[in-house]
Amino acid sequence: MDREQKGPALVVGLGNPGIEYQFTPHNVGFLAIDRLAEQGGLGVTNRRCRALTSTTRIAGRDVVLAKPETYMNLSGISVQALVKEFDTRDLIVIYDEIALPLGSLRIRERGSSGGHNGVKSVSGALGSEEWLRIRIGVAPPGDEAAERARRGRKDYVLTPMRKAQLTILDQVLDRTAQAVEMVLAKGAGPAMNEFNRREPGDE
Numbered sequence: 007m008d009r010e011q012k013g014p015a016l017v018v019g020l021g022n023p024g025i026e027y028q029f030t031p032h033n034v035g036f037l038a039i040d041r042l043a044e045q046g047g048l049g050v051t052n053r054r055c056r057a058l059t060s061t062t063r064i065a066g067r068d069v070v071l072a073k074p075e076t077y078m079n080l081s082g083i084s085v086q087a088l089v090k091e092f093d094t095r096d097l098i099v100i101y102d103e104i105a106l107p108l109g110s111l112r113i114r115e116r117g118s119s120g121g122h123n124g125v126k127s128v129s130g131a132l133g134s135e136e137w138l139r140i141r142i143g144v145a146p147p148g149d150e151a152a153e154r155a156r157r158g159r160k161d162y163v164l165t166p167m168r169k170a171q172l173t174i175l176d177q178v179l180d181r182t183a184q185a186v187e188m189v190l191a192k193g194a195g196p197a198m199n200e201f202n203r204r205e206p207g208d209e
Contacts, residue, residue, distance in 0.1 A: 014061070014068040015096035015190055017042065018085055020124040022164075023075045029172065031144035032163040034179075035100040035124075036073045038142065041179040042186060043071055055087035065191035070094075078124040082131025089132070098186060099128060099139045102163060104156055106143030109174045111182055113140050113189065113198045121159070138194055140185055142178055146171070 019035030027033050043050045046062040050073055053059070057072040070092055074084035089097060101124055106112060116136045119126035129135045144163065145152040155162040167175065181201065188197040 013094040013096070014070045014092050015064075015098065016070050016072065016088055016092055016094050017098045017100070017186055018057075018072045018074065018081075018088065020078060020081050020099065020101040020128075021073060022078050023073075027164065029166045030164050031102050031104070031167060032078060034102045034142045034144060034175065037175070038100045038140075038179055038182045039071050039073050042183050045183060055091050056084040057088060059088075065187050067190050069190065078127075080127055081124040082127035082129070085128050086131040096190075097137050098189060099125075099137060100182060100186075101125060101139065101141060102144045103141035104145050104159055104163065106141060107145050107147065107152065108143050108171060109178050110143035110203075111140060111178055111185060112143075112202050113138070113185060113194060115194050115198075138189065140182055142175075142182060 017039065019037070019039035021027065021033035021036030039050055042064070043060050043062065048060045048062055050058045050060040050071055056076050057074045059070055059072045062069050062071060070088070072084070072088055074081045076084045085099070101122065103112070103120070105120060115138050117139065118135060119129060125139070128137070146155055185197055185201045188200060
């Protein structure tokens with residue numbers, strides 16, 4: 007995160023548009039953006055660069071919140087357009103991670119897609135894997151359940167979460183908002199030190 011950057015920071019959550027996808031694991035990026043907007047008393051309703059957007063202030067910075075409407079596999083089209091439109095190098099992308107347990111999050115400054123098509127699209131469009139991401143764990147508890155979810159990845163991430171899962175997710179969405187604020191205020195390093203707490207079974 008370039009703290010000398012004068013333009014707005016861009017925080018993008020990945021997901022799929024449509025009410026049927028709203029509370030699926032694959033849409034936790036959208037839910038994180040909604041949580042950030044709610045904290046600012048805003049809705050994410052403006053349409054720019056094939057995304058729903060809103061502008062707020064976080065940690066003293068102007069911030070553009072965005073939810074691409076391109077569907078997950080084409081997320082990069084919207085992200086690339088947003089980066090160009092707002093002329094910013096400060097990009098945070100939030101998305102689901104099936105390799106991490108539900109309730110956890112990890113901040114990374116770079117990385118491969120790990121089989122995540124939205125991430126693959128963003129890296130392809132930007133021509134780089136060097137962009138900051140916050141991964142929200144969505145794997146169910148228990149080794150066997152987590153392994154079944156990974157094997158049936160497509161079905162699992164597009165199936166609506168149960169009430170108990172949403173309760174856990176609600177807490178991690180608050181932590182995600184705090185992580186975004188710390189990245190913007192202090193940079194990626196301090197935020198990673200604070201939020202990347204490792205648990206047994208993590209990669």
